[in-house]
Amino acid sequence: MDLRIVYYILGRLVVAETAIMLIPFFISLYNGEECTAGFAAALAICALVGIELRLHGRVRVERLTMREGVAITGIGWILATSLGMLPYLCGGYLGLLDALFESISGFTGTGATVMEKLSSLPSAILFWRMMTHWFGGLGIIVIFIALLPQTGQSTIYMYNAETTGPTRERVLPRLRDMTKTLFQMYMIFTVTATVIYMLCGLSLMEASTHALSTIGTGGFSTYDDSAMHFDNVPLEAWMTFFMILAGGNFGLYYRIWRKGPGVIRHNTEFKAYIGLELVAMLLIAVNLVQAMGVSPAEAIRYASFQVGSISTTGFVSTDFDQWPGFSKGVLLLLMVCGGCAGSTASGVKVSRMVLLVKNAWAVVHQKLSPRRVVEVRMNGGKVDEDTLLRVGQFFFLYIFCIVFFALLLTLDGVSIFDSLGISMTVMGNVGPAFGVAGATCTYAGASVFAKSILCVEMLLGRLEMFTLLVMLSPDFWQKGNRW
DSSP states (O other), rough: HHHHHHHHHHHHHHHHHHHHHHHHHHHHHHHTTTTTHHHHHHHHHHHHHHHHHTTOOOOGGOOOOOOHHHHHHHHHHHHHHHHHHHHHHHHTTSOHHHHHHHHHHHTTTTTOOOOOOGSSSHHHHHHHHHHHHHHHHHOOOOOOOOHSSOGGGGGGGHHHHHHOSSOOOOOOSSHHHHHHHHHHHHHHHHHHHHHHHHHOOOOOOHHHHHHHHHHTTOOOOOOOOGGGGGGOOOHHHHHHHHHHTTSSSSHHHHHHHHHHHGGGGHHHHHHHHHHHHHHHHHHHHHHHHHHOOOHHHHHHHHHHHHHHTTTTTTSSSSSSSGGGGHHHHHHHHHHHSSOTSSSOOOSSSSHHHHEEEEEEEHHHHHHHHHOOOOOOTTTTEEOHHHHHHHHHHHHHHHHHHHHHHHHHHHTTTTTTHHHHHHHHHHHTTTOOOOOGGGGTOOSTTHHHHHHHHHHHHHHHHTTTTTTHHHSSSHHHHHHHHHO
């Protein structure tokens, strides 16, 4: 591994993050807020780290290997989230661990917060929280490749290490052209959401911050009671639309724009995703009417919002912790599924769940008719055995991590049921769970041990485990190995 290449690209990444941090700094400067000095200190530290890394690096990006790409992605996320905590820390709003937790939760799109009395915080701090959602949502590395010149075609290794899903879809032949297209769509969705939120009665600050959080499938809000604060039915309807939109495949949206909506007919994952959302909304709405006696209109309102939100955005329009067990069970299932591959959402991904179900069905048919050849098909084509094997391995490791971190939480005195709920929501980068981490709760009261392990789990969930786990292998760092 050529560490000089790693240093150089990490240096550029830090410089890019420094430039991004200038936006809330100028907001604080314009408003004369008390956090201006904290942002100035954070900017100075980021700039020094970026310059130091670049001085120790060299420009040979075109010779980037797979191992270097994985290292840059893994270390890049750790570095970006570590520097992202500086505005909270230097401004005196949070301690070291809490600031790191808030930063990781922001960049990974988890939306679990340790901050309270949000409405009393400076607007620049609130804006920075949402910006971490937005830049982490599409992917730090993806945006880095899209915006900076001379990244080289070999950066495909960085792209593959960060993007999610059972396969890596290319909508354009050149990687940089593709990432630029995805970034442009990301911008268009965000600006559109901002304008519509303003038309629903929100101020520019409220609309822009919640649009950043929605499209980034994060869930941070400028108020402690999240979307409940607005009690605005048209706003909730539009937020539901944009949350579901952000959970879809951005590559598919590009093809819809170029070729028309007919391409949806051939996309198994997106049809399953929309079908799953609609069925979940219907089941929860019926359950709320029967078990809680709410009106059908209210049931549809709350069910549709929380179904859209639980696909890893994490906004809250009602205290769903008070819902019947069946409704909460449906939400737990959606937490695990997450959104589509190629989206800003996390979770197992709908495409993997579809393949798991189809493969299980194929095994059943094979047992019934041993001589029959049963193919697993998706998007009109046959799925090869290697892909099915990787999907099964991923799902096993995903569930194992949920159970493992849940057991660790029980060592801290958390009940096994609350631990499983927290572990599922953190691994899926959702945010709110049930019980002690319910819809109206924060993680401010969690212990140092709990916050520390949840920081690790959030990163594992966002990078789909393998990128970070492979870096723990001693073989990964040996000079003789070349991937």
